[in-house]
Amino acid sequence: MLDQLEADFPEHTPRPSHAPKALEGIRVVDFSHFIAGPFATMILADMGAEVIKIEAPGRGDDLRRYPPVHAELKHGAPFLWTNRNKRSVALDLKSAEGVEIARELLATADVVVENFSTGVMARLGLDYETCRKIRPEIIYCSVSAYGREGTFADRLGFDPIAQVESGFVSMNGYADREGVRALSPVMDISTAMMASNAILGALVARERSGLGQAVEVSLFDNAVLMTGYATMQHLFSGADPQRQGNTSPDTCPSGVFQAKDCAFYINCGNDKIFQRLMSQVIDRADLAEAEIYATGSDRIRRRDELFAILGEAFAAQPWSHWQSRMRAAGVPCGQVRTVGEAIRSPEARERGIVTRIPHDTVGWVPNVNLPIRYSRTPVVDPVAAPAVGQHTESVLRELLGYDDARLARLAEAGTFGAAVSRQDIRT
Structure with missing residues (x-):
């Protein structure tokens, strides 16, 4: 499953050993699961916080x-993606002993x-x-x-539900069919970013005042924010956004075009970019200065004819030809790629986005x-990411000072799971 890692991706380059960490000395006890909570705590862990992930024993x-789940790792790619730089502690929170240990860690x-249910x-x-008393x-x-409060506090929520209820799905796709969800869990990821930002703000506030506080981030609240300025546009106009496919309701020409060998996207965000596109890229200075295309509104009204002109021009040459000309002219553009193509692209390689890191069980895992x-x-x-x-x-030895005898008693009582025995603890 991971056979091509060494050929495809470089080994991670270590940070300077003497460099400080942004969140050095900050300890996070993480009861979260799935994506929004764990991704937030992973951001904190990457910044140098110590993150202790509390998990149900066994499961x-x-x-x-x-999926896909690696047989030797005993977990899948999504878990690996969102739980690096954490330590896992297995506690049965249905037992009094498990809850007591959790309180000691807190x-x-x-x-x-x-991010449990309310x-x-x-x-x-x-x-x-309870925790603030501790x-x-x-x-x-x-x-x-x-x-956590109000009429809807008991509702469960996942990323796709937030996408549809926020109006996000209604904005995406093509006008002649139902709106479509984003396959990427964009609401979970953005909620995680909001949560990590909120925590960082609370840490700064505590540094100044010495006081802690409760912080809350709602998936639904965040999803409404993720509809972007469409909410404000609706409040100004009373109209709901209409699905535009790969074109833009606000700028033109913006959309997908076909070169001789592949598809690419251009985004003409203002009049000057349009003029550079026409005069410096496709050699149509006459159209760059044409009064009928002078403003964005003019071009939107004539989108079909303008796309036809561009489509005919772009189809005559390969992407490499157009990319170099648009880059020189300052026209934002990008090749339409698959995920696999994107992470192996020159841009991704230069930025070191995907690397491989060592793993005791399988040799290397992607990062x-x-x-x-x-x-x-x-x-x-x-x-x-750790095993359960x-x-x-x-953790219990270092943070709470537990000795062999106490660990063994807790193991026998099933606090760490029915499968954990005295011998497991000794091992």
Whole structure:
């Protein structure tokens, strides 16, 4: 499954050993699962925070089973993508001992993140009000579907539901058919980014005041934001956005065109770009100065005829010809690529977006880096996502001072899962 990694992608280049980390000394106890919560905590982990992922014994985070699952890793690519640089502790939170250990870990933490259904953490005695009594300066981040209070607090939510209910799906696709969801979990990812930003803001506020606080990010709230300025356009005009396919309702010509050998996208965001496209790229200075194409509104009204002119011109030469001319002319453009083509592209290789990192079990695993570049506090070197409960013993020894006898008693009681025995702990 991972046979081509060494041929396709370079080994990760380590950060300077002396460089400080942006979140050095910050500890996060992470009760989250699936994508929005774990991706948020992974961002913090990449910045240098210590992230302790609490998982159900044996089964762990349900995202582990999302395909394709590697037989030796015992988890799939999606889990690997969103859980690097974390330590996994397996705790049975249905047991009194498991909850007590969780509370002891919380007492050492700076940040707690959870995205259970509303009411679960309260039933466990791990809600914000309880946690702030244990550690008053705690920052407690809840990622929910529709908020933790109000009429809809009990609703479950996943990325596609947020896409359809926010209006996002109604905007995407072609006018002659139903709107389409984004296959990428854009709402989960953007919610994670919002949550990590919110946590960072709360950490700055605590640095100034010494006070912790509750932080909440809702998938639905974020999804409405992700419709972009369409919400404000609707409020001004009363009209809902119409599906435009690959063209733009606001600029023209913007869309997909076919060169002699492949498809590409251009985006003429203003009049000057249009003029450069016509005069310097397709050698039609006459059209660049034509009054009928003078403004964006003029061009939108004549989109079909303008696309026909461009389509005929572009079909005569390969992409390499047009790319070099548009780059020289300052016309934004890009080849239409598959995911596989994108991550192997010259741009991705130069930026070091995808690398390979060592793994004790399978040799190498792929890694997709964050798009964050710090000059003084570079992100940490990636460590592959852990196995369920991989760090239970080391975390409880280091952070809570548990000895062999106590670990063995807890193992026998099933606190770390029915399959964990005294011998497992010793091993």
